[in-house]
Amino acid sequence: MQTREIVVINPLGLHARACARIVELASRFRCRVSLVIGKRRASAESILAIMMLAATVGTTVRIETDGPDESAAMSAMVALFAGGLDVRV
Amino acid sequence: MVSFALHGVGVSGGIAIGRAQLVSHATLEVAHYVVPPRQIPAEVERFSTAVKEVQRELEALHLAMTSGDVPGEFGAFLDVHWMILNDPTLSDAPKKIIAEQRCNAEWALTQQMGVLVEQFDQIEDPYLRERKADVVQVGERVLKRLMGKRGATAANAEEQTILVAHDLSPADVIQFKHHHFAAFLTDLGGVTSHTAIVARSLNVPAVVATHNARQMIRDGEMLIVDGGNHVVIVNPDRAVLAEYRLKQNELEIARQKLKRLRTKPAETIDGELVELEANIELPDDLPQALENGAMGVGLFRSEFLFLNRDGLPSEEEQFEAYRKVAEGMEGKPVTIRTFDLGADKQHELLEGLTRVAPNPALGLRAVRFCLAEPKLFLTQLRAILRASHYGKVRILIPMIASLGEIDQTLAMIEHAKESLREQGAPFDPGVAIGGMIEIPAAVLSISAFVRKLDFLSIGTNDLIQYTLAVDRSDETVSHLYDPMHPAVIKLLALAIGSANRMKSPIAVCGEMAGELAMTRLLLGLGLRNFSMHPSHLLTVKQRVLQTEVKALMPVVDRMKRVDDPAKLISLLDRLNA
Numbered sequence: 051m052q053t054r055e056i057v058v059i060n061p062l063g064l065h066a067r068a069c070a071r072i073v074e075l076a077s078r079f080r081c082r083v084s085l086v087i088g089k090r091r092a093s094a095e096s097i098l099a100i101m102m103l104a105a106t107v108g109t110t111v112r113i114e115t116d117g118p119d120e121s122a123a124m125s126a127m128v129a130l131f132a133g134g135l136d137v138r139v
Numbered sequence: 140m141v142s143f144a145l146h147g148v149g150v151s152g153g154i155a156i157g158r159a160q161l162v163s164h165a166t167l168e169v170a171h172y173v174v175p176p177r178q179i180p181a182e183v184e185r186f187s188t189a190v191k192e193v194q195r196e197l198e199a200l201h202l203a204m205t206s207g208d209v210p211g212e213f214g215a216f217l218d219v220h221w222m223i224l225n226d227p228t229l230s231d232a233p234k235k236i237i238a239e240q241r242c243n244a245e246w247a248l249t250q251q252m253g254v255l256v257e258q259f260d261q262i263e264d265p266y267l268r269e270r271k272a273d274v275v276q277v278g279e280r281v282l283k284r285l286m287g288k289r290g291a292t293a294a295n296a297e298e299q300t301i302l303v304a305h306d307l308s309p310a311d312v313i314q315f316k317h318h319h320f321a322a323f324l325t326d327l328g329g330v331t332s333h334t335a336i337v338a339r340s341l342n343v344p345a346v347v348a349t350h351n352a353r354q355m356i357r358d359g360e361m362l363i364v365d366g367g368n369h370v371v372i373v374n375p376d377r378a379v380l381a382e383y384r385l386k387q388n389e390l391e392i393a394r395q396k397l398k399r400l401r402t403k404p405a406e407t408i409d410g411e412l413v414e415l416e417a418n419i420e421l422p423d424d425l426p427q428a429l430e431n432g433a434m435g436v437g438l439f440r441s442e443f444l445f446l447n448r449d450g451l452p453s454e455e456e457q458f459e460a461y462r463k464v465a466e467g468m469e470g471k472p473v474t475i476r477t478f479d480l481g482a483d484k485q486h487e488l489l490e491g492l493t494r495v496a497p498n499p500a501l502g503l504r505a506v507r508f509c510l511a512e513p514k515l516f517l518t519q520l521r522a523i524l525r526a527s528h529y530g531k532v533r534i535l536i537p538m539i540a541s542l543g544e545i546d547q548t549l550a551m552i553e554h555a556k557e558s559l560r561e562q563g564a565p566f567d568p569g570v571a572i573g574g575m576i577e578i579p580a581a582v583l584s585i586s587a588f589v590r591k592l593d594f595l596s597i598g599t600n601d602l603i604q605y606t607l608a609v610d611r612s613d614e615t616v617s618h619l620y621d622p623m624h625p626a627v628i629k630l631l632a633l634a635i636g637s638a639n640r641m642k643s644p645i646a647v648c649g650e651m652a653g654e655l656a657m658t659r660l661l662l663g664l665g666l667r668n669f670s671m672h673p674s675h676l677l678t679v680k681q682r683v684l685q686t687e688v689k690a691l692m693p694v695v696d697r698m699k700r701v702d703d704p705a706k707l708i709s710l711l712d713r714l715n716a
Contacts, residue, residue, distance in 0.1 A: 062615060066219045066270050073222055097222040098229065098255060101270055104262040 081117025157299030437670020465530025599649025663695030
């Protein structure tokens with residue numbers, strides 16, 4: 051399993067379309083991708099779970115990837131977050 | 140019945156008088172009943188079917204809006220809704236509830252929606268909290284399916300119907316394009332809301348942000364919607380009704396006057412002839428184009444062929460569609476744009492192509508995509524060429540950035556012609572080939588392009604997007620999308636000026652061509668060919684008839700050089716005064 055902490059940098063936080071990007075990206079990998087904030091955990095398979103994390107700008111999110119292609123998934127996720135969750139879906 | 144007025148924001152002008160039709164909140168009408176154990180599997184199945192149906196509905200809507208008048212933003216929202224629908228917490232959890240509580244599917248779904256909404260309500264950030272609206276909209280779609288209702292029913296043809304809703308989801312709004320509502324009224328919304336955009340494109344009045352219209356108005360009540368004055372009158376008394384009927388008549392008379400311009404040539408006061416053509420999306424749009432006096436079809440978007448289907452459209456099918464329009468225009472030019480498909484459509488069409496571009500607007504789309512899929516491109520080119528035997532067909536290539544792409548495309552067209560010749564299929568050997576100017580690089584290379592192409596057409600929407608690097612569908616930057624940016628005006632001046640000097644026909648077929656405020660500026664820049672949504676043709680023609688190009692020149696020449704946006708706006712106002 052890989053973990054990385056990253057800060058949400060886009061001004062509107064993890065809004066619906068940003069969440070859609072995350073789900074869409076995670077679906078391309080075979081490993082399990084989860085987002086964790088404090089004690090709350092959301093599977094990147096569920097757009098609603100991620101929306102309900104309600105991560106606003108500045109929130110630190112722990113990304114976890116676990117499975118065969120976990121390192122590729124991690125770098126893709128980190129790139130997505132670092133790019134401000136480019137909102138095009 | 141008490142008469143009262145509601146105020147909101149009129150986002151589309153005009154007056155409509157009709158009966159209210161409320162868009163119901165399905166959640167309020169859900170009944171609870173116990174399902175016998177034997178029937179539980181069937182009840183679960185009924186729920187799954189409804190989810191699948193809504194899934195297909197959203198997919199069909201997504202395909203139905205391929206480019207065209209529908210902003211890309213709708214697509215993104217539909218994607219979000221599709222994902223929410225497929226989220227196990229919405230599409231699986233109710234199945235468990237049905238089994239555990241032995242209740243009907245509607246009740247189970249309502250329970251689960253309640254749980255989700257409650258969780259959203261605990262979110263502190265107001266913006267993120269409001270996203271529960273998406274969950275409710277998706278849930279309600281499924282509920283309506285379960286309850287055997289479709290979103291809204293078609294309006295009665297004899298009586299005008301006015302749609303009253305709390306808010307409209309993008310999917311609702313796209314569907315309403317096909318109903319004939321006389322006006323739209325919503326509690327929420329603003330100038331850029333979906334309701335506003337669709338109402339304007341349908342040319343019907345709309346008042347949004349009325350706060351509580353949906354609660355105050357009852358089904359079937361008489362309404363007057365005055366979009367221009369931001370007001371709604373509920374249960375008007377006879378005097379008020381008479382007054383508004385009179386006003387409505389006056390507007391209608393003005394519209395009829397416009398209609399008389401249908402056959403009049405579009406000629407400025409100083410004798411400059413202007414070609415006004417129509418943008419169409421479907422062969423069925425043809426009558427509207429002709430009714431409004433279109434001198435041709437300046438842009439026939441071919442993406443409709445992908446509507447509501449799984450595979451690729453065959454050559455025969457394409458040929459029939461193109462021929463219908465070519466014949467329908469009776470010798471007037473019909474400009475068919477080859478597929479302008481973006482990355483979002485490709486993987487639905489071509490199996491195995493699941494790579495999603497990180498930046499679709501800069502990715503494999505339009506002519507790039509067609510050149511990468513030569514079989515698909517060749518099929519379309521053959522179909523267009525075959526149709527050219529039946530009318531004056533022209534081929535328009537979207538999103539050209541380089542000479543290399545022009546050469547490759549011309550070679551493909553030559554190849555298509557060769558294969559038709561071998562088969563003895565008739566086509567017009569002199570079919571004109573043009574390119575869309577949508578990328579700043581194309582504007583700067585225009586003199587080279589002119590030598591290879593028969594005509595050019597500026598797509599202003601994409602040109603603005605690429606010039607300013609602004610995605611209009613991204614709400615965080617959409618305010619930066621500015622057709623009056625000095626750089627945009629300079630590029631337009633350069634493109635039109637160069638083409639005119641080289642005596643190459645050039646048109647504008649983007650949204651700008653149909654905007655009355657831009658007509659004089661474009662005329663002053665030297666544009667003589669406008670292609671627009673048919674509903675704008677006559678108002679633009681009226682403006683052309685009232686314009687003396689020579690008199691515009693001093694102001695327009697200054698506008699080409701101005702760098703101060705505020706100054707540019709004040710000069711535009713002066714042109715339109």
